[in-house]
Amino acid sequence: MNLSKEFYEGRKLENLVENQTSYTLNNASLHIFETHKQAERVLLKFDKPVLASMLKGKKIMHLRDQQSFNFLPGESLILPSDEMMCIDFPEAQFNNPTQCLAMAISEDKISKVLDHMNELMPKVDEGEWSLMDYDFHFTNDIGIYQILQRLLFLFTEDHPSKDLFVDNMLEELIIRILQTNSRKIYTEKSSRLSSGNRLAYIVEYIRKNLHNPLAVKNLSKKACMSESNFYRVFKNELGISPIDFINNERIKLAVSLLQNPNKSIKEVYQECGFESRSYFNRVFKSRKRVAPGDYQSKLNVRA
Incomplete structure (x- = not known):
């Protein structure tokens, strides 16, 4: 992500560590x-729920009840209000600063979006x-x-x-983040949730049957839904269609098999359930920005 010209024209550089605009x-x-310089154990806290998203550089985050982890460009972090962050900046330099955005969103706005979601797009089995x-x-x-x-x-x-x-964009952002979180929960806890949740059962079934044909029509039957309702739910x-989810899992x-x-590429795409190499190449490249053969070659060079 790029900061605008207006940002650089309006901001004042007053602190070398966590200069805030x-x-x-x-x-x-x-x-x-x-x-703009290396630093350790910098503390930061917000009184509202916050989305932090890395723009440039690297942070090491220390949060309560969690192991420390690297926070890198293209990644985001959702934190509740009054959550203390302790941050290290191992690579920051004056001419190559670490940059991060933090967006604090009012709880009233979040509540209104949640009410809207529960009214118009209720969950199927999970409250x-x-x-x-x-x-x-x-x-x-x-x-x-x-x-x-x-x-x-x-x-x-x-x-x-x-x-x-901004209000319109915030609503879409909140919905997409909640769907991303839901996708993570279903993926990581599908086995535990599958006995009482139809979507968790389907996610678990997909992950165990990636090598087999997986048609939306058949999945909807297993979920005891019509095909159109299954797709919508x-x-x-x-936050993504069943086919996109299946392809992501494949x-x-x-990626694991290419290690x-x-x-061979043929063995890989067949074990992943792709019907042809051309379709496998297209899906792989759309997600990894490189062809599977080139991806495997780069792994072997590094090894």
């Missing part, structure tokens, strides 16, 4: 933090949508990336209607 609107505040009450670290998908890039522009733009523009809760498996230099 802030923009406040009705339902959210955007803070851009820049660190109501609610704000996660733990630290959620994830990689931005293309939808979230584009929203954050747009919000960076809107907050720094001098426009009389930007409160309205799946996309509402997980590509995860392919073996003795595996």
